Amino acid sequence: MAGFFKKLIQRFTRRKVDLDELEESLITGDVGWRMTQRILDRLREMGRSLDPEEVVEVCRKEMLALLPAENPGLPLFADRPCVVLVVGVNGTGKTTSTARLAHWLKARGNTVMLAAADTFRAAAIEQLDVWAQRLDVPIVKGQYKADPAAVCHDAWEAASKRGIQYLLCDTAGRLHTRDNLMAELSKIERVIGKKDPSAPHETLLVVDATTGSNALQQAKEFQKAVGRLTGVVVTKLDGSGKGGCVIAIQDELGIPARFIGTGEGAGDFDAFEARRFVENIL
Numbered sequence: 508m509a510g511f512f513k514k515l516i517q518r519f520t521r522r523k524v525d526l527d528e529l530e531e532s533l534i535t536g537d538v539g540w541r542m543t544q545r546i547l548d549r550l551r552e553m554g555r556s557l558d559p560e561e562v563v564e565v566c567r568k569e570m571l572a573l574l575p576a577e578n579p580g581l582p583l584f585a586d587r588p589c590v591v592l593v594v595g596v597n598g599t600g601k602t603t604s605t606a607r608l609a610h611w612l613k614a615r616g617n618t619v620m621l622a623a624a625d626t627f628r629a630a631a632i633e634q635l636d637v638w639a640q641r642l643d644v645p646i647v648k649g650q651y652k653a654d655p656a657a658v659c660h661d662a663w664e665a666a667s668k669r670g671i672q673y674l675l676c677d678t679a680g681r682l683h684t685r686d687n688l689m690a691e692l693s694k695i696e697r698v699i700g701k702k703d704p705s706a707p708h709e710t711l712l713v714v715d716a717t718t719g720s721n722a723l724q725q726a727k728e729f730q731k732a733v734g735r736l737t738g739v740v741v742t743k744l745d746g747s748g749k750g751g752c753v754i755a756i757q758d759e760l761g762i763p764a765r766f767i768g769t770g771e772g773a774g775d776f777d778a779f780e781a782r783r784f785v786e787n788i789l
Contacts, residue, residue, distance in 0.1 A: 524557050526550060537719045538570075539755030545569055563789055570754055574781035575763050581612075581673065582708050588620070588666040588674040590659075590699055590706040593740070594692070594733060595713035596680045596725055600742040602631050604713045604768060605677040606638035607776035608740070611766070612673050613644060614774075620669070622662035622676040623648035624655040624695065635677055642773065645669070655679060656694040663702050676707075689732045711765060713740045714752060722752035726760055738765030741779070745769040750788055753779075 526547055533543040549565050550557060582589050593608070595601035602625065609619040621639050625631035629651040639646035647662035649655075659676050666674040679691060699706045712729050714722035722741075730736050744750050744767050753764045764779040 537751035591709040599715040601713040610773040620666045620671045621646040624658045627679040656698040740766045742768035
């Protein structure tokens with residue numbers, strides 16, 4: 508996405524912007540049909556030939572008007588752990604993002620526990636266990652194909668007894684069996700809800716920015732399956748031309764980006780900031 512607007516300016520440096528060509532560029536940049544039409548409507552309202560810099564300024568204003576000005580962060584409670592379910596299809600960086608979020612929280616002085624509740628994949632359990640050792644954070648894990656809700660229950664008990672502030676649950680992401688996925692997540696919510704009626708407090712969807720419009724489709728599918736997504740974690744924004752999925756997901760589904768992954772290291776992870784994001788892509 509970072510290169511999209513640079514290419515746009517270069518393309519139209521010696522001539523005025525053609526709105527049909529701009530429309531194609533915005534759609535291929537994955538900002539979504541609704542945002543594309545809103546930008547084009549604003550440009551048409553100006554009623555004259557436009558320079559590339561003016562187009563970029565209209566894009567900036569429209570995107571900032573859509574994205575939440577502030578990221579509320581994750582809630583913190585004095586008497587119980589904040590439970591965060593991390594969901595997403597396999598291959599998006601879900602398990603790694605769970606670990607990076609743990610690192611991000613710990614670096615800010617918080618206590619964190621991991622729950623390896625993606626028991627459908629033995630590799631996911633092993634991967635999160637390696638991360639837990641690397642980050643020096645406690646983990647609760649079950650056997651391969653164990654009941655995910657039981658893992659989350661045991662993790663909540665352990666986190667509560669130890670006074671842990673954040674419990675991060677890496678859950679299964681089998682969209683091709685949505686009924687099973689929905690049943691598993693619903694059971695996790697019921698089990699955790701018996702311990703804390705307000706839990707889970709966050710359900711974060713991990714999407715891969717390089718998949719472009721597929722990220723929006725995944726968000727739609729998980730919203731149907733889960734019923735309540737509180738935010739998105741967008742990975743691989745470092746080398747992607749597809750960061751527009753952040754705009755499209757917010758615009759079409761009302762789900763805000765909460766965190767971004769920008770590299771391979773544990774520290775290549777940060778809270779999403781709308782103004783910084785828009786300035787970077789412009």
